[in-house]
Every structure is written in structure tokens, then in C-alpha cells.
Amino acid sequence: MSRHPALSSPGRHRARRGPVGTAVRVLAHSPVLAAGVLVTVAVTAAAFDTTWQPVVGASALEFRLAALSAPAAPPAPAMVSSGVGAAAGLQDPLPLDSGAPAAGVRPTRLVIPAIDVDVDLVSLQRDTAGVLLPPADLDSAGWYTASAVPGAVGPAVLAGHVDDTETAGVFSRLHELQPGDAIAVALSDGSFREYRADRAIDVAKEDFPTEQVYGPTPNSQLRLITCNGPYDYGVMHYSNNLVVFAEPVD
Amino acid sequence: MLHRSRTVRLGLLAAVAAGIALVPMSPATAASPGYIRVGHLSPDTAAADITLSALAGGQVLYSLTGVGYGGVSKYMTLDPGTYALAMAPSEDGSNTPLVNAEVEVVAGGAETIAAIGPNASIRLTTISDDLSAPADDNARVRAVQASTTSDTVSVATADGTTLLDAAAFGEVGDYTDVTPGSTDLTLTGDDGDASASVDLEGGASQTVFVLDNADGKLTALAVIDSASVTETPVGGVATGGGALASSVQTGMQLAAVGTVVGVMLLGGVLALALRSRRLSPRRHRA
Numbered sequence: 001m002s003r004h005p006a007l008s009s010p011g012r013h014r015a016r017r018g019p020v021g022t023a024v025r026v027l028a029h030s031p032v033l034a035a036g037v038l039v040t041v042a043v044t045a046a047a048f049d050t051t052w053q054p055v056v057g058a059s060a061l062e063f064r065l066a067a068l069s070a071p072a073a074p075p076a077p078a079m080v081s082s083g084v085g086a087a088a089g090l091q092d093p094l095p096l097d098s099g100a101p102a103a104g105v106r107p108t109r110l111v112i113p114a115i116d117v118d119v120d121l122v123s124l125q126r127d128t129a130g131v132l133l134p135p136a137d138l139d140s141a142g143w144y145t146a147s148a149v150p151g152a153v154g155p156a157v158l159a160g161h162v163d164d165t166e167t168a169g170v171f172s173r174l175h176e177l178q179p180g181d182a183i184a185v186a187l188s189d190g191s192f193r194e195y196r197a198d199r200a201i202d203v204a205k206e207d208f209p210t211e212q213v214y215g216p217t218p219n220s221q222l223r224l225i226t227c228n229g230p231y232d233y234g235v236m237h238y239s240n241n242l243v244v245f246a247e248p249v250d
Numbered sequence: 251m252l253h254r255s256r257t258v259r260l261g262l263l264a265a266v267a268a269g270i271a272l273v274p275m276s277p278a279t280a281a282s283p284g285y286i287r288v289g290h291l292s293p294d295t296a297a298a299d300i301t302l303s304a305l306a307g308g309q310v311l312y313s314l315t316g317v318g319y320g321g322v323s324k325y326m327t328l329d330p331g332t333y334a335l336a337m338a339p340s341e342d343g344s345n346t347p348l349v350n351a352e353v354e355v356v357a358g359g360a361e362t363i364a365a366i367g368p369n370a371s372i373r374l375t376t377i378s379d380d381l382s383a384p385a386d387d388n389a390r391v392r393a394v395q396a397s398t399t400s401d402t403v404s405v406a407t408a409d410g411t412t413l414l415d416a417a418a419f420g421e422v423g424d425y426t427d428v429t430p431g432s433t434d435l436t437l438t439g440d441d442g443d444a445s446a447s448v449d450l451e452g453g454a455s456q457t458v459f460v461l462d463n464a465d466g467k468l469t470a471l472a473v474i475d476s477a478s479v480t481e482t483p484v485g486g487v488a489t490g491g492g493a494l495a496s497s498v499q500t501g502m503q504l505a506a507v508g509t510v511v512g513v514m515l516l517g518g519v520l521a522l523a524l525r526s527r528r529l530s531p532r533r534h535r536a
Contacts, residue, residue, distance in 0.1 A: 085339030085348045086369040087296040090399075092464045093320025093471050132483035146481040154454070154477030161489045171489065205486030216383040216455070216478035218285045218325040218360050227489040241486040250324070 100152040100220075101187055107143045107150050109186035110158060115173035117141070121185075124159060132225075134159050138169045141224075148220065150185040150193040155217050158185075159225040162238070171226035175200070175242055183222060183246050195222045195246035202228050202242050213243055222246035284330055284355035285381075288314065289322035289364035290337070291396045291471075292372045293462040297340040298348055298365070305332045305352065316340045320461065322362070322473045330357045335374065337365055349374050360475070362457070366396045366420060380425050380455060381476040388427040389450035391472075393435075393458040395421045399466045400439030405458065408433040413458065425455060437468040446470035453480040 111118045122135050124142035135142040141160035148154030161169030183195040203209060213223050223245060227238035288300050300323075302312040311333070312326045317340075336350040349365055351374045360379040367373050377394060384390035393405040393413040405414040407428055413435070414423045430452035437444045437460055444467055448458060454477035463469045 084346050084369075085295050085298055085341070085344070085372075087294050087319070090293045090462055090464050090466055091319045093291075093293070093461050093469060094318045096320070096322070096471060096473060098474065099324065126481060126483050130481075130484035132487050134487055134489045144479065144483070147479045148477055152477070153474045155479060157479060159487050159489055169489070203486075205488075208486040210482060210485075214479040214482045216381055216453070216476035218379070218381050218476045219327070225487050225489065227487070237488055241489070247327070 098153070101149050101189055101191070105149055105187050105189045107156065107158075107185045107193075108188050110141050111184045111186070111192075112177070112181065114178070114181040115176050117170060117173075119160075119170050121158065124157075132157075132159065134161060135170075138164050138167065141170050147214070147223075150187065150195075150222060151191070151220055153218065153220055155214060155221045155223050156185070157214065157223045157225065162226045162228065162242075169226070171224065174224060174226045174244060175202075175228065177224075177244055182249075183224070185222070193220070194249040196249055198245050198247045200242060200244045202240050204240050205237075208241060209243075212245075220248045222248075282330075282357040283327045284357055285325035285360040285379075286328055286333070286335075286353060286355060287323045287325045287360075287362050287379075288317075288335065288337075289362060289459070290317045290319055291322075291364045291366045291459060291461060292369055293319055293398055295319065295348065295365070295369045295372055298337045299340050300335070300337045302326060302328075302353070303334045303336070305334050308334070320471055322364075322459075322471070325360060328355045330355050335363055337374075348372055351376075364394075364396065364459075366398075368398045375420055377422050377457075379457070379475045382455075383453055383476070383478040384427045384455065387430065387452040387480045389430040389452055390425050390427050390455040391448075391450055391458060392423045392425045392456075393417075393460060393470075394423065395419055396459050397439060397462050397468055399462045400441070400468060402440070403460050403468065404436075404438040405460060405470075406436045406438075408435075414460070435470055437470060439468045441467070444468040448472040451477060453478045 106123075107121050109118070109120050119139065119141050122137070122140045122142040124135065124144045125133055126146075127133050132144060138161050141158050144157040144159065147157035150156040160171035160174075162172050162174070163169045177197045177200065179197050179199060181197040183197060184192045185195070186192050201209065201212070213225070223243055225241055225243050228240040228242035286302065288302070290298055290300070297316045297318040300314045300317055301310050303310045311328070314321075314323055317323070331354075333353045333355060334350065335353050337348045338344060338346065339348060349372055351363065353361070353363060353376070355361075360381050362377040362379055364375050364377065365372055366375050380390075391407075391413065395403045395414055395417040396419070397403055398419070402416040402418055403414055404412070404416055405423070406412050409429070411426060411428055413426060414421065417423065428450060430450050432447060432449050435446045435448055435458065437446055446458075446469060448456070448470060449472070450456065451474070455475040456472050457475055459471045459473070461469050461471055
């Protein structure tokens with residue numbers, strides 16, 4: 001996840017439970033283990049010729065001191081190890097932080113500095129025949145609501161017009177994008193997700209590469225879709241779609 | 251059609267030494283990349299630093315610091331080839347590796363390299379991940395037995411679909427297509443059942459790791475392997491009306507398109523050589 005400097009929100013902080021905290025937690029759940037720690041601490045204290053001696057029934061603070069004094073608090077017997085990188089005992093797994101936006105967060109704005117795009121995003125749906133409907137407005141780009149939210153695993157699909165019959169549209173310069181060009185999407189939670197253009201395909205609509213564009217991805221990716229020539233004056237539409245694929249900036 | 255650019259990351263030792271993020275750089279080539287993600291699933295092992303380096307030259311390509319128990323990274327995109335994965339305690343002053351391994355990256359492939367087991371016998375295991383989409387907007391899910399406190403573990407969804415059946419430590423269940431939505435998994439270990447709520451997303455594949463919590467009870471960690479668009483649109487998108495279309499002959503337009511594609515191809519070689527990607531040196535878990 002990346003955040004646009006101008007729109008950054010305070011970084012999330014995660015309370016890190018260090019070995020001491022873990023030790024105290026484990027001790028709180030395990031009188032036997034606690035006794036073991038006390039014994040070990042006593043030995044350790046003796047080894048360092050200190051006068052401080054923990055006693056059975058020591059307070060939580062003393063447990064904390066004990067854990068601090070002992071270089072490596074012994075874990076439960078089944079978990080005895082060489083100690084390389086060992087924790088004080090079993091830990092709770094950290095909650096998964098996938099970097100994905102929270103449920104309900106939506107993309108709101110698209111910024112592509114290289115081609116002077118900075119537009120609000122509308123929502124796009126399919127029609128009854130299953131065809132993705134473009135934005136009603138020539139100047140708008142839209143996010144397909146059944147695609148991934150930028151930042152979540154999967155392809156986030158954005159589409160915009162290249163033009164209408166009279167004027168240029170929001171994606172009229174999409175073909176100018178170069179691999180590496182920055183693309184940022186603002187989300188309704190205030191964060192920005194950043195991507196870099198990776199490749200583009202110019203493909204006949206009838207041969208639209210559905211799997212490439214809409215198929216599964218192992219990370220958060222972006223697809224920008226617009227029309228491209230040749231223009232078929234018979235049906236008043238461009239024959240091709242230009243699809244830009246963008247990779248996340250980690 | 252343009253080809254996806256691959257990445258070969260260069261000279262990062264100085265940046266790594268300074269604790270700064272990594273800067274991949276890349277000439278473009280034609281082959282597809284592969285994907286590797288790493289996980290710390292050893293319940294009594296403290297936070298660790300994980301590095302992925304080129305086998306030849308030893309350049310560090312990705313560096314994750316302070317990965318705690320339960321941390322699973324995002325997929326890292328890599329050129330096909332062999333890499334060295336090393337995991338060491340994050341603790342200051344520690345330079346004793348916990349585990350390391352050589353990792354083979356295959357074009358289009360995806361693997362999870364997880365450190366599992368109790369600290370005393372911690373080891374890396376390689377799990378092949380399926381990135382294909384489930385059929386018909388189903389959710390696809392599998393479970394992995396990584397609990398160190400139960401000899402065998404069974405996992406079933408709320409509607410009775412079995413994901414693991416008396417699985418031994420390290421066993422990887424088959425992907426199974428299920429109805430999307432939230433479900434309570436029943437985790438059955440040596441000491442009885444535990445329940446874990448997971449959200450099974452339509453169009454996505456997920457892996458559920460069965461783990462231990464601080465009390466030695468079973469718990470589950472669900473990560474997304476891949477996701478696709480649900481309600482896949484049919485065909486292309488009508489996003490042009492023709493104002494920018496030249497009324498001159500089609501051949502010139504085709505030539506113009508060809509030029510655009512050609513320029514972008516060239517650009518792929520040049521621009522991606524300058525492309526930078528950062529993996530933050532701060533705590534990175536995905």
C-alpha cells in the first residue's frame with residue numbers, strides 16, 4: 001500500500017508485543033510455566049551475582065523485571081529450542097494485514113500525471129447482455145464495481161472514453177502512456193494506491209482478451225480501457241480497445 | 251502486442267546496508283514472471299527478517315523486516331530462476347540465520363514459502379499456489395495444517411465441505427470450490443474443536459493456514475492467493491465516438507497504432523530500466 005504524500009493519512013501503528021509482553025502473557029496463562037521462569041530467573045540472577053531474587057507470588061511488575069533480567073525466558077518444555085530467534089513461548093498470530101482497503105471503500109479519483117488526467121471516478125456496471133457500460137459522461141472515467149478495489153488483490157478495471165463524435169474524451173491520450181508512467185487512484189478512505197504502467201495491448205473488440213483483462217491476478221493490478229482505431233464509420237465505433245495494464249508500486 | 255517486462259534488480263547492497271528500501275531495475279524481456287510470497291508461521295519464533303536474493307551475485311531483491319508470527323507477505327514478482335531465501339531473527343545484533351533455502355521461480359508459477367514448526371525444529375516448506383479462477387464466481391479455498399500443537403487437524407466449512415481430513419503437520423489440502431460468503435470453519439485438533447470465521451470471496455482463491463494461538467489452541471489465518479473480476483463482462487467496451495478518428499485511409503491509422511505499440515515496446519526497455527519499486531524496510535506484512 002502506498003499513500004500519496006498530499007493525501008496521506010496518519011500511518012497505522014501496530015502495537016508490537018515484544019518478548020517481555022509475550023512472556024507476561026504466557027505466564028498469566030500458565031502457573032507451571034511461571035514457576036519455571038522464576039526458577040530460571042533465580043539461577044540467572046545467581047549467575048550474575050545480583051542480590052535480587054524473585055519469589056513465588058511476585059507481582060506482575062516483578063514478572064516483567066524477571067523477563068527483562070532473563071536473556072531468554074524459557075518456553076514451555078515442548079518448545080525448548082536452541083534459542084535462535086525463539087520467542088518466550090507460543091504467540092497469537094498477528095491479524096492479517098493484507099494492505100487491502102476496508103470493506104466498502106471505493107475508488108474516487110484517478111490521476112495520471114503523464115497524460116494530464118485527474119478525474120473523479122464514477123461507477124460502471126454491465127448491461128443486461130453482460131457488456132461493460134462506459135461512463136455516460138465523456139469527461140469521466142469509471143470503475144467497474146465487480147472488479148477489485150485498487151489495493152485489494154485482483155484486477156481493478158477503469159474505463160473511459162477516448163472521444164465522442166465531436167470532442168476528445170478523458171482517455172484520449174491513454175495511448176501516450178509509457179511503461180513506468182505513474183498512475184494513482186484515490187480511495188474513499190483518503191488513501192492513494194499507486195501503480196506503474198507496465199504494458200498495453202491494442203486489440204479488436206471482437207477478440208477482446210477477457211482472461212487477460214478480467215482474469216485472476218496474485219496481486220493488486222490496474223486495467224485502463226478505452227477505444228482505439230481503426231474507426232468503423234459504418235457502426236460509428238472504433239474497432240479496437242486499448243488496454244493498459246499497470247502493476248502496483250509496492 | 252507488448253510483452254510484459256520482467257525485472258532484474260541491480261546493485262542494492264548499499265541501499266540494503268543503509269536500511270533503505272529496494273530498488274528493482276529491469277531490462278524488458280519476453281518471459282512471464284513468477285510469484286513468491288513468504289510467511290512466518292512458527293508460533294514460538296520471534297519476529298524475523300526475510301531476504302530474497304539472487305543466487306548469482308547475492309544481490310538482495312526483496313527485504314522484509316520484523317515479520318512476526320502469522321505474517322504472510324504479498325506476492326513478490328520475480329523473473330524465473332533460482333533465488334536464495336534467508337530468514338534471521340530481527341533482534342538487534344543477531345546474525346544467526348533461522349532457516350534458509352533455495353527457491354526456484356517458474357514463469358507464471360506462484361509459491362508460498364513458509365517457515366513452519368516449533369522454533370527448535372523450524373523449517374521452510376514450499377507450497378504451490380493455484381492462481382486460476384474458480385468457476386462460476388465460486389470461491390476457491392484450501393487449508394494447510396501448520397499447527398504444532400495437534401498431531402492431526404481436520405477442517406470443514408459450515409456446510410460440511412471437508413478441506414482437511416486428519417491432516418498431518420505440513421499437509422496441504424486440495425483447492426475446493428465453495429459458495430462465496432462468510433463461513434465458520436470448524437478446526438478439529440487433538441484437543442477438540444475450534445471455530446474460525448473466514449470470508450470466502452467469489453472469484454478468489456484463498457489459503458487457510460491452521461495455526462496455534464498463544465494458548466495452544468487452533469486458530470486460522472486466511473490469505474488470498476488470487477482474485478479476478480466477478481461478473482466478468484462480455485467482450486470489449488464502447489468508449490469512443492470517432493471525433494479523433496481520421497477520415498483518411500485506414501492503413502494510416504493502422505500504421506499509427508503500430509507506431510504507438512512500437513514506441514511503447516521501446517519504452518518498455520528504456521523506462522523500465524529506470525523503474526523503481528520499493529518494498530518498505532518497515533514492518534511489512536501482507
